[in-house]
Amino acid sequence: MTTDTISPVIRLNPADNVGVARTAITSATAIAEGGETVAARADIPSGHKVALRTIAPGEAVLKYGQIIGTATETIAPGDHVHLHNLAMQESHATHHFAEDARETPLLPEGERRTFEGYVRSDGQVGTRNFIGIVTSVNCSATVARAIADHFNRGGGLDGYDNVDGVVALTHGTGCAINMKTEGYLYLQRVLSGYARNPNFAGILFIGLGCETNQIDPIVQKFGLTEGPLLRTMTIQNLGGTRKTIDVANGIIRDMLPEANSAKRTTVPLTGLKVALQCGGSDGYSGISANPALGYAADLIVQHGGTAVLSETPEIYGAEHLLTRRAVSAEVAQKLMDRIEWWRRYTEHNGAELNNNPSHGNKLGGLTTILEKSLGAVAKGGSMPLEAVYEYGEIIDRTGFVFMDTPGYDPVAVTGQVAGGCNVIVFTTGRGSVSGFKPAPCIKVATNTEMYEHMSDDMDINCGDIVNGTDSIEAAGRRIFEKILVVASGEHTLSEDFGFGDNEFVPWQIGAVT
Structure with missing residues (x-):
């Protein structure tokens, strides 16, 4: 279709009593949709809704063929439908469990696409090749960023062109939290999950040392194995900021040759x-x-x-x-x-x-x-x-x-x-x-x-x-x-x-x- 034959609004379902303006519609513009023509009664901004028929107070407003709220006043054809005349209502949708259950329609293996990724030792595939610094607590955030800056901005990655960078994963929590709460469990899951993410070739955990969210329980609980590409440390044990940064820089330098040797393969x-x-x-x-x-x-x-x-x-x-x-x-x-x-x-x-x-x-x-x-x-x-x-x-x-x-x-x-x-x-x-x-x-x-x-x-x-x-x-x-x-x-x-x-x-x- 040419643009001059397309309605100025999009009606997403035949049952809908509103349409969506393709572009800004000025007042009095004729809107032809579904065999009917209405005139815009106000300026309608692009992406906003316009009534296609009369909607009575309390009547459902339909978009996608679904209820999106109720009219708070009489809405005339051509009216702008938004916050001033449409209100939220509690969702009472009918839930059918597994009514359309079916097997996923996979393509035959010979027809499936591939990509070039980094196959890790656990079988996961990375799309990037970073080294990550996971902080257990906000108290180790500044140290982690200083280490990352040394490599990303200070020339520490020179000669390691296959390493995408060093990421300092810093956050605002890790202490003064109840160890029996969902929040504590979620934090542990997230930190261990990032340590497992295949876009990381190596991980260094850094804590302060006295925080609630201790590193060792995370490593043990989630089955992480310490080794050349997964190391842990605390600032207090190492004797402070400068010593921790020096040791951490050395650990990451040791990780870099193996991380840099990773090659993309067809997967x-x-x-x-x-x-x-x-x-x-x-x-x-x-x-x-x-x-x-x-x-x-x-x-x-x-x-x-x-x-x-x-x-x-x-x-x-x-x-x-x-x-x-x-x-x-x-x-x-x-x-x-x-x-x-x-x-x-x-x-x-x-x-x-x-x-x-x-x-x-x-x-x-x-x-x-x-x-x-x-x-x-x-x-x-x-x-x-x-x-x-x-x-x-x-x-x-x-x-x-x-x-x-x-x-x-x-x-x-x-x-x-x-x-x-x-x-x-x-x-x-x-x-x-x-x-x-x-x-x-x-x-x-x-x-x-x-x-x-x-x-x-x-x-x-x-x-x-x-x-x-x-x-x-x-x-x-x-x-x-x-x-x-x-x-x-x-x-x-x-x-x-x-x-x-x-x-x-x-x-x-x-x-x-």
Whole structure:
């Protein structure tokens, strides 16, 4: 179609009583959709909703063929539908467990794609070749950063061109926490999970020495084996800052020759675990980039890889679309158990699951968490849900899986990388500039205006889906191909900027005493 034959709004389902503006619509513009024509009664910003028929007070507002809230007043055809006339309602979706259960439709082995990765001694496959410094407590953060700076900025990596860098994984916790709480367990999982992530060739644990979160129990509990490529130390035992830095520099220098000798080889996609993320979403996220990523996720799974959806508060109201795809009732129930945990958690903390959308989401046209969730879950594609993991658990199944995390992107990605993800794909409508070392992060724009405005940060544009000149399938294949070349070593734009040193954010739950 030519652009002048395309409706100025997108109606995502025939049942919908609202459409989404492809571009900004000025008041009095004629909107032809579904055989009817209405006139815009106000200026409608791009990505925002416009009523296609009369919606009575208390009546459900439908988008994607699903309820996203209720009208708080009479909404006339052509009205702008947003915060002033649309309210959140409690989700009462009907949950069907494993109703659509089926085996994952894998391609024949001879037809499956491969990539070039680093095969580690435990059989995992890395897409990058870093050395990591894992801090047990915030008290060792400055020392860890000084060590990393010596190698990254002070010439310590000269002659080791195959090593991508030294990453200081610093955080704000590790002491004054109850050792019996979920927060303590999550921290231990995350630190041990990063130590296992295949994008690290070597790991050095550094603690202060007197903290609650001791290193030795982590090593023992999670079956980590000390050796040339996994070492531990504490600042107090070594005699302070300077001595610790000197010893640590020597340890990492000893790791470098073996790390540098690692070579990429051709490996199947069973070695690929892709974290599916969205942040800074807008009204186009669930129309363009998210479903395109979902299409790419399906391809990853069909070729034998793993796609990992997360952000539990941002699937709230759309979880019924996942439970019916679960491979068993037990998997579906585990997802519902995590939803129920979030209900109790938010209530206990004087919050609610509808603490979203954020300010930027609202400016971009999203009104309620139900609307946001329906768009966010599109990243998960259509494959069977094989497993549900708690935060930071090791992902030991291939296929499409879910990990329970907060909706806050750095915390969510930290859990996914701890679980073993070695590539991240991050869709955004408002713009995001994060990186997540040691995993490369591919940024996917939902709209062309933002893609062009932030071209230094966006790797892929899905905005042409909105104007009708691109398709979800074609964009999804571009994302899939980009994942394979990035997994094989091609840099993303966030990597070129050096992002990723500050986005390691373990989920901190519980009282700090």
